Each structure stands twice: as structure tokens, then as C-alpha cells.
Amino acid sequence: MRGLEAAVREVLDRRLLPASPRPIAVALSGGGDSLALTLLVDAWARDHGRGLVILTVDHGLRTESAAWTTRCGEIAARLGRPFRALPWEGGKPMTGLPAAARGARHRLLANAAREAGARVILMGHTADDIAEAHAMRAEGSTTPEPREWAPSPVWPEGRGVFLLRPMLGQRRADLRAWLKTRAEAWIDDPANDDPRFARSRARAAGPAPAIAAAQASPTSELCRLADDVGGAITxxxxxxxxxxxxxxxxxxxxxxxxxxGGERRPATDRLRRLADALRNSDGDFVATLAGARVEAGEHGVEIFREAGEFHRRGSPPLNLPVGEEVVWDGRYALTAHATGLSVRPAVDVANTLSDDDRGAPPISARRRGGLPAIIQPGGDARLALCDRPDAAVTVRSLVRARLEAAAGLVQREPA
Structure with a gap:
């Protein structure tokens, strides 16, 4: 069993910053996998003086869920660690429940981690989960394969938050054997044996050979070579x-x-046609995809927000509470330092922008339309630019950091 502990610690040492003042977060369901992870991570964190926040999502899908959450709280209290119960509130869908629950779980975890100051959430997936994900996709499921290190899959709640799964090289049976040597009891969710769910059917098929965790994206070098100019990727x-x-x-x-600024990947057919044109054609052209405008010239390609999308879907002003970070259009984090401010796309208030804003270099008119414009209490509008100090509002572009995280350029806990 010492081999299991050493293997998990090797991953933690490689991915986490031992001396960081930030806490780390762990998702605890009370099941055997997450309980083993919590105990292993707690020991590592104590050795390095790191804080640890224990988070439990209560989906409210079973009558036992409240008792399970209470049990997780008791584990956190025994370890002397902060604990947060995260209920999934509101209506539940009649179809696609597992996917909806997964999305809700990640949103709740990401928000709670960010509020606690944690940049990494540890999750208890194992080699068996990788094998089960493969079996589920063979059935037609869209369940993603768990990776050792990945950005949070939800946006914008997961901005700046990463997931770490340090037990992908371990088998579920070995973890339970390790727990038994410590006289630990875990929760067995009856849903794991319910044949209505693809994961339960995959689990019932029996153990499969462990599959190596996915490696960093081969696109990393392209993303490294790309630049971000005013929210445009070039x-x-x-x-x-x-x-x-x-x-x-x-x-x-x-x-x-x-x-x-969106969440969904573009349709494969349109994406493939655009990628082929960028690689194989010589002429200039313009295309739109996933809310972005792609302008291809002889020497360079610019990808930025398509301003026309705001007219098609409507763009009411978004109020900016003082001192609270607000994500606008999935691309900018804005923090107001004065009262009465709101934000709209510049294309909607183009006529009220100052001459300086309308001619702000090096921003073309097409790119300028998709930028955030801060609306003052009296109705005046001003572009919110990251490189222009503004006493009323702090502006932070999320585009470059999101691209780097998605492409695998961030491979360790951020400082």
C-alpha cells in the first residue's frame, strides 16, 4: 500500500506548489475513491503546510443525499478542515440527467473553489473511470475521458481553476483495500448499480485494462505562437x-x-472547412464560427468577437456592482470602483463613443464593435481597454489565459 501512497504523492509534488499560501480544494462524495483521495491529499497538505478545503455537492437526486453530505462534513471535521456543502438547487431535467448533473457539479465546485481562493480542485477518478468512459463512448455517450490535469470544463465559472486527478494510475479495488487497512468506511451509491445509466452498465461489464491518461494537446505549440492583441487572437x-x-x-x-467567449465547440463540418481553407488556400477571406470572426489575410489571421452576434441575440446592459468581479460576454472580467456603471458591447453605443475611442489604434472598427463599453450614470460611453488605466473600472481580458489553459500550456498549479 505504500506504493499507492508514493504514486499519488508523486503526482501531487509534480502538479502542485508545496509552498503556495493558497488552499487546495478536494471534491468529496463519501465514496471510496474520493475518501481515499481526501485522506491522501490531507496528509500531503499537512506535510507542506497547505490549506485544504473539502467540498461536497448534493445533487438532491436521492433521499439519502442529505445524510451522505452530513457524513462528508463529519469527515472534514475529523480532519479539522473547512467544509462546504454545495446543493444543486432548482428543477432537474427529465432527460440527459447525468450530463446535467455533471455540469452542475463542476459549476458548484468551481465557484466554491474560487471563493475559497483555491486554483486547483482534486477529484478521485481512477483507472477504472478511464476504462468506463471508453465503454460509455462506445455506447454513444459523450462522456469525456478524465485527464490528470485539465482546466475546469465550465465557463466562466471555472476561469482560472484547474482539475487534478492524481489517482488515474490506481485501480478502484486497490483504493478500497487501502481504506480497509485504515478501518475507514465509505458510502456505496446504489445509482452505481442502476442499469439505466451508461456508467453503471460499463461498470457492470467488469474491470478493463487501465488506459493511459491523455497527454497535452499537440496544438500547444500553435497556441504558444499565437498572440493576443486587444482580445483578438492573431x-x-x-x-x-x-x-x-x-x-x-x-x-x-x-x-x-x-x-x-462561448462554451460550445463549433460544429465539426464547418470547423474542418475553415481549418482547411486557412492551411491550403492563398486568398483573403472572412468567416464566422462559434461567435468569432476569422479574418484571413495573406500574411496573418485574426480571430475576434463577431460584433454582429450582439444584434442577433440582443445585448441589454449589464450592471456592475462595486467591488465585485463580473464576467462580460465570457471574455472580460470587470470590477467597478464607482457606482452606477454598466457595460454594453461597443457596437450598440458606437455613436456615443468619444473621438479618441472611435479611433483607438490598433483596433479596427470591426474589432472595436465587440469590445466592452462602460456606460456612465449620465449615459456617456467609454471603451474598457485592458491597457488603459481607468479609475472607475478594472478590465481584465480572459481570452489569452483561457486559450493557454485549454491548449495545455499550463501544466502546474498557478502561483
């Missing part, structure tokens, strides 16, 4: 022409989602 055309087709395909997908 890259030399020759760089895309020299890259492999799959790498360009994924780069374009990530760049459009990040620059467009």
Missing part, C-alpha cells in the same frame, strides 16, 4: 500552413471559442 498564416491538419483543426476550434 497568428501568422505561414505558421498554420506549416502545421499538421489535426493541430490546425483544434487550434481554430479553441481560438474561436476563446475569442468568441
Amino acid at each position: 497568428i501568422p498564416r505561414r505558421t498554420l500552413r506549416a502545421a499538421g491538419g489535426d493541430a490546425v483543426l483544434r487550434f481554430v476550434s479553441l481560438a474561436c471559442v476563446c475569442a468568441g
